[in-house]
Amino acid sequence: METTQIQLIARPHGEPMDTDFAVVKIGLPELEDGDVLLRVLYLSLDPYMRGRMSTAKSYAAPVELGTVMVGATVCEVIESRADSLAPGDVVLSYSGWQTHTVAKARHVRKLDPEAAPISTALGVLGMPGFTAYGGLLEIGRPQRHETVVVAAATGPVGSAVGQIARIKGARAVGIAGGPEKCRALLDEFGFDAAVDHRAPDFEDQLAAAVPDGIDVYFENVGGGVADAVTPLLNRFARIPVCGLVSAYNATEAPTGPDRLPAFMRRILTSSLTVRGFIQDEFVPTRYDDFLRDMSEWIRDGSVAYREDVVVGLENAPEAFRGMLAGRNFGKVLIRIGDR
Template identity: 45%
Template sequence: MTPNTYKEIQLANRPEGTPTDSDFNFVEKNIPTIGTDELLLKTLYLSVDPYMRGRMKDQKSYVAPFELNKAITGGVLAEVIESNSDDFKQGDIVTGTLDWAQYNVADAKSVQKVDPSIAPITTRLGILGLTGLTAYFGLLDIGKPQQGETVVVSGAAGAVGSVVGQIAKLKGAHVVGIAGSQDKIDYLINELGFDEAVNYKDDNFKEAFKKTVPNGVDVYFDNVGGEVSDAVIFEINRNARVVLCGAISAYNNPEGDIGPRIQWKFITTSSMMKGFTLGDYAHDFKTGAQDLGKWLQEGKLKYEETIVEGFEKTPEAFLGLFEGSNLGKQLVKVADPEFAKL
């Protein structure tokens, strides 16, 4: 069943501004033979994530930039096709940071086994994976929401934001989501139980937002940056905590991102803002995954996935993130498993 060749997606150019299809190259490769302790993996699902835009720039950051004319790497769910490791057998499902490719050869130590009996395997790329953990640690370790406080989350209908808002509700906060369409607003209120949700594309966004935070803002979990964040930061209370997770509004802005300086607001309120990346919490992943798994099983957390089918649609799915075309976690379904029964 395994073909002799497969395709991988390479970064063809460092995009200026919004990436386009031409920044990605599909390159055909031969399926290699695997060495000691290696696995041949067939990709089932790929995760496309906003932070990957940053890795397309040639700049110092918390992870090295992608190399030109090499495969882009990201979160992958795959099936073990061949194994030279005692720890894995054919038909096992694994996850790891792997090439955007139809097949990967990987060291057995570089992937984690996924138990398909716990939850749908795609949750391991979303709410039970790096996405859920990002929400968990950013909100609870930096934001520290208290009962009765007001928590605002931007990009609220996205993969991270939707988990942030739900955890904040579990902690007893008044939760306000900011998103970019009426469908998303309805989803946040009706499905996820947010107290309020505001559409940042509305002309009267600032006034509408202000009405949702009559007691000010204690925690702001920021996925988007830009003018949305300017508006939120203007409403922060004393001792507010601003959690900087992402700035998707700025990722494709090569001219630089200009706005009101915010330091004065933080001085006059004794407030704090902190960036983070998930790697800061690697030592605590187990705790986070346990809590998220428990809440999911208890029905306290819901999630949504937007899945496009076909490896060739990967660039399109990635580019869609910047237009807000996803609800919840954006995934690409690459193939069905050959051996596993899911």
């Protein structure tokens, strides 16, 4: 059995290019006891992957050149030497950008296709949904009638943040790029207000949308969006820092004056809480609650989700570039195999 992989062969400088990747076919090893042979159905594309392409110090080791790009996947078992799994079972794994793989059965999680669409294990019922749930509830701690603002609000994390905030009785304000996404925030995801960060009067629109200030700002973007949010933060506001996607492809420091001293002064004078986090920090205390709560919210319609599905492994690099530039709408998935 062979697998087709997309391997990282060069460190991107700025936006990842096709020349940073190579499509290769390699043979897979024979199965040993406890192994399963997997056929990848869906591959998740997520912003954190840009950091894994770099050697800059981070919370995870970089992908080695000449190896398959990492990524969460939903797979079908096509051969098993493990008692816990049988051919035809569907599992959540970390197979990366490829069509097939051999994995230890203990390293995958069996999914129930009857409980929810299998693709949701990579989105609203997967890492992005848990990122929203853990970061918002553990750090943001929204209270009834408070105002929660989230950047990249139509993405899989941002859309879940706003909807969970509303479930908890808070007011949800989403920041997104373009009129279509802003309409979806109101009509599809039930936000209380939506603001287009591409509008020429973005800062004025944002101020009008938060007449009582901002109590929680869920940070996914950084850059100019964060600059507009900062003056509107209330005393004791909380800022879960999940991502800074506006800077992921940066090749040099931002121009203009150093804004850090002013931001640090704002943290001091307004008693702000700013905490970066990685979602797996909350697995021991929050994951079981997340699976229970989010499954129920999806069933009863409290939480909606969108998926942006691209067909074909060969299209992963272009889809990844589009995601970092905000050209997607919803959770970006690569459909590799049919079931």
